Amino acid sequence: xxxxxxxxxxxxxxSEWIRKPKKxxxxxxxxxxxxxxxxxxxxxxxxxxxxxxxxxxxxEIIDRHAQGARKNKVALYFxxxxxxxxxxxxxxxxxxxxDLKKSSSRFGHVLKKCGVKKGDRVAVFLPRTPxxxxxxxxxxxxxxxxxxxxxxxxxxxxxxxxxxxxxSVIVTNTALKGRVPFEKLNHLKGVILVDELEVSRSxxxxxEPACDFCDxxxxxxxxxxxxxxxxxxxxxxxxxxxxHYTSGSTGKSKGVLxxxxxxxxxxxxxxxxxxxREDDIYWCTADPGWVTGTSYGIYGPWSLGASSVVLxxxxxAERWYEAIQKYSVTVWYSAPTAFRMLMAxxxxxxxxxxxxxxxxxxxxxxxxxxxxxxxxxxxxxxxPHETWWMTETGMHIICxxxxxxxxxxxxxxPFPGTYASVVDDKGKEVAPNTLGNLVVKTGWPSxxxxxxxxxxxxxxxxxxxxxxxxxxxxxxxxxxxxxxxGRVDDVIKTAGERVGPFExxxxxxxxxxxxxxxxxGKPDQVRGHIIKAFISLRPGFSPxxxxxxxxxxxxxxxxxxxxxxxxxxxxxxxxxxxxxxxMRRVLRAWDQGLPVGDVSTxxx
Ligand code: WTA
Numbered sequence: 001x002x003x004x005x006x007x008x009x010x011x012x013x014x015s016e017w018i019r020k021p022k023k024x025x026x027x028x029x030x031x032x033x034x035x036x037x038x039x040x041x042x043x044x045x046x047x048x049x050x051x052x053x054x055x056x057x058x059x060e061i062i063d064r065h066a067q068g069a070r071k072n073k074v075a076l077y078f079x080x081x082x083x084x085x086x087x088x089x090x091x092x093x094x095x096x097x098x099d100l101k102k103s104s105s106r107f108g109h110v111l112k113k114c115g116v117k118k119g120d121r122v123a124v125f126l127p128r129t130p131x132x133x134x135x136x137x138x139x140x141x142x143x144x145x146x147x148x149x150x151x152x153x154x155x156x157x158x159x160x161x162x163x164x165x166x167x168s169v170i171v172t173n174t175a176l177k178g179r180v181p182f183e184k185l186n187h188l189k190g191v192i193l194v195d196e197l198e199v200s201r202s203x204x205x206x207x208e209p210a211c212d213f214c215d216x217x218x219x220x221x222x223x224x225x226x227x228x229x230x231x232x233x234x235x236x237x238x239x240x241x242x243x244h245y246t247s248g249s250t251g252k253s254k255g256v257l258x259x260x261x262x263x264x265x266x267x268x269x270x271x272x273x274x275x276x277r278e279d280d281i282y283w284c285t286a287d288p289g290w291v292t293g294t295s296y297g298i299y300g301p302w303s304l305g306a307s308s309v310v311l312x313x314x315x316x317a318e319r320w321y322e323a324i325q326k327y328s329v330t331v332w333y334s335a336p337t338a339f340r341m342l343m344a345x346x347x348x349x350x351x352x353x354x355x356x357x358x359x360x361x362x363x364x365x366x367x368x369x370x371x372x373x374x375x376x377x378x379x380x381x382x383x384p385h386e387t388w389w390m391t392e393t394g395m396h397i398i399c400x401x402x403x404x405x406x407x408x409x410x411x412x413x414p415f416p417g418t419y420a421s422v423v424d425d426k427g428k429e430v431a432p433n434t435l436g437n438l439v440v441k442t443g444w445p446s447x448x449x450x451x452x453x454x455x456x457x458x459x460x461x462x463x464x465x466x467x468x469x470x471x472x473x474x475x476x477x478x479x480x481x482x483x484x485x486g487r488v489d490d491v492i493k494t495a496g497e498r499v500g501p502f503e504x505x506x507x508x509x510x511x512x513x514x515x516x517x518x519x520x521g522k523p524d525q526v527r528g529h530i531i532k533a534f535i536s537l538r539p540g541f542s543p544x545x546x547x548x549x550x551x552x553x554x555x556x557x558x559x560x561x562x563x564x565x566x567x568x569x570x571x572x573x574x575x576x577x578x579x580x581x582x583m584r585r586v587l588r589a590w591d592q593g594l595p596v597g598d599v600s601t602x603x604x
Contacts, residue, residue: 017406017407018383019405020403026275026401026402027271027275028416030403038416039417040264040265040445043445047267055234056140056234056260057260061299062100062101066101070097071096075096075099075100076133076308078091078093078095078312079323079326079327080311080313091312093130097305100133104138105227105228107134107139108141110223112142120167120169121144121146121166122139122144122169123149124139124146126172126176128288128311128312131219133288136298137298141233143235145242146242147242148244148294152561152562153179153559154558154560155180155181155558156507156510164252164254165243167187167188168187168189168190169191169192172193174195182210188213190216190217191210191215191217193217194219235260238259238449239260240260241260242257243258247491248489249491250500254451255454256391256451257449257451262299262445263303263445266394268417269300269395272416273362273385274333274360275402276300278306279330280306281309281328282307282308282330283309283311283323283324284296285311285320285335291391292365295394297310309329317341321342321352321355322353324358329358330359332360333361333363333364336366337527337528339372340527342375342376356381360385361380361382363385367484368386370409373408386411387412388411393447393470395415395445397414398482400412409483410477411474411482411484412482420441422475422482423436423439424437427465427466430475432475432476432477432478433476436473438482441468442462471487471491493521494529499563501519503559505517508535508565515535515537516535516536517536518574519531519565520534520591530566530567531563531565532566532568533565533569534569534570535568535571536570536571536572552565552566569590575587
């Protein structure tokens with residue numbers, strides 16, 4: 001798709017500078033000097049495999065520490081104050097590196113009992129709990145590949161991801177298992193249900209067997225029986241690490257497969273961008289269903305032996321501030337929508353909490369608008385730093401660094417060892433301040449290995465020779481700052497999450513009243529964008545608010561709540577090109593009440 005001025009952004013150009021902290025104690029001392037001399041090879045010696053030749057992520061992020069001085073250091077603080085049947089007072093737990101070594105070994109044995117072998121895919125469909133993290137670590141231990149699925153996914157989303165990845169086992173719980181259409185997933189061999197026995201035996205629960213043809217195991221029962229030691233299955237640097245499903249502008253979501261070697265990128269960016277140190281208490285608010293929740297919720301911070309906080313349950317401004325105070329969080333990694341949601345709750349609330357422990361904040365997922373940056377700085381004393389990257393890049397690429405002043409609104413500078421630039425549609429670098437395609441020179445350690453079973457999709461990212469094409473538009477200013485401008489394609493970012501319009505349209509047309517549907521992202525003050533659908537109805541149905549609500553709810557129940565349209569407009573027909581492609585530029589013009597231009601030319 002050709003580069004165009006994007007309407008999808010509310011970034012404000014500014015020449016205001018955000019100054020670095022006065023106490024200049026950042027891990028990366030001199031960005032410019034380092035940028036000239038840094039070589040990725042130099043990071044390899046941080047890992048045991050550099051000496052042994054034996055690679056496995058779980059060894060480098062857990063066992064290595066559990067066998068050394070960090071053995072009794074807390075790796076994971078977990079807090080979920082919500083009261084449940086099994087946890088009437090909520091959960092408030094700590095796990096040391098040694099604890100995680102033992103529990104992930106136990107889980108490895110459970111997986112082996114299910115027949116899981118090296119390279120197999122294991123889906124993890126759980127809420128943010130310690131068991132989710134232990135499952136992922138256990139999957140690594142047996143050399144298999146985790147496929148983390150957002151807790152919010154409904155049946156269609158789960159079905160698409162499980163059938164594409166051909167996962168042999170799924171780890172889930174009684175509350176979520178109803179969304180797994182087992183009858184359509186005959187490649188599944190095992191189901192592991194993470195339910196406290198009280199829950200699974202309770203009369204109130206759904207006691208239907210999860211799956212007729214697979215073996216069903218109870219997590220806690222099996223964990224009790226299993227041995228707490230299990231050597232990792234040794235892998236090569238190039239073997240699979242994790243698959244994250246993510247949306248593009250066309251087709252269903254695709255599986256981005258990363259390799260074990262990505263750990264080199266995770267470690268170094270965690271050191272220089274997140275600025276993590278031995279005594280930090282680090283809180284990444286992202287769920288492992290999203291790449292931020294694995295690269296920087298698991299792999300990077302634990303490769304450095306940092307202590308991580310995980311908060312369970314839904315968003316609540318009060319509980320977020322309380323978590324910062326409770327753990328004296330020092331480094332905080334979150335997203336603009338979250339900052340704006342905190343902002344919406346006002347300034348009185350944060351005053352009730354002590355947020356002084358924070359020394360560094362990073363932001364990801366969408367552009368951080370100046371108001372949100374200023375607001376977070378006002379309540380914590382620390383300005384959030386942009387980090388731009390993608391599921392496919394596996395690690396931070398363009399960032400503002402703690403040891404550098406930066407321009408308010410700028411996305412940042414390339415990480416040492418990477419080269420990011422702006423090019424025209426032929427791959428030629430453009431002059432400063434010219435809008436173009438945001439690209440990265442190929443050859444950094446965490447770049448995806450493949451798109452699962454889809455070589456053609458994978459190749460599309462590399463059609464400009466020597467470059468990885470992000471699908472974002474941007475420009476570079478004279479001082480070397482890159483400014484994100486918007487998406488070149490039709491991918492929607494809502495509350496930081498990537499949603500493909502095709503996936504939503506496919507869900508919409510399953511509804512009996514919907515004849516055709518076209519979906520776009522509509523700019524929104526809090527969420528960045530919301531999902532807006534234009535719908536034409538089948539004969540016999542007439543537009544009404546009731547029908548709008550029913551259709552939105554239908555998508556919520558089948559796909560996921562965050563993918564459901566927040567706005568629906570009914571139209572007689574949906575504009576399409578001759579080849580049947582939805583003309584989203586017309587939908588955007590409709591939305592903004594602008595003239596649509598000449599539709600009769602029907603651009604292909
Ligand atoms: C957007 C994984 C502006 C961008 C981390 C990118 C951002 C897409 C930023 C990737 C940022 C991410 N500023 N935009 N700091 N970070 N994006 O794979 O459009 O879910 O292409 O993110 O998010 O989405 P993904």
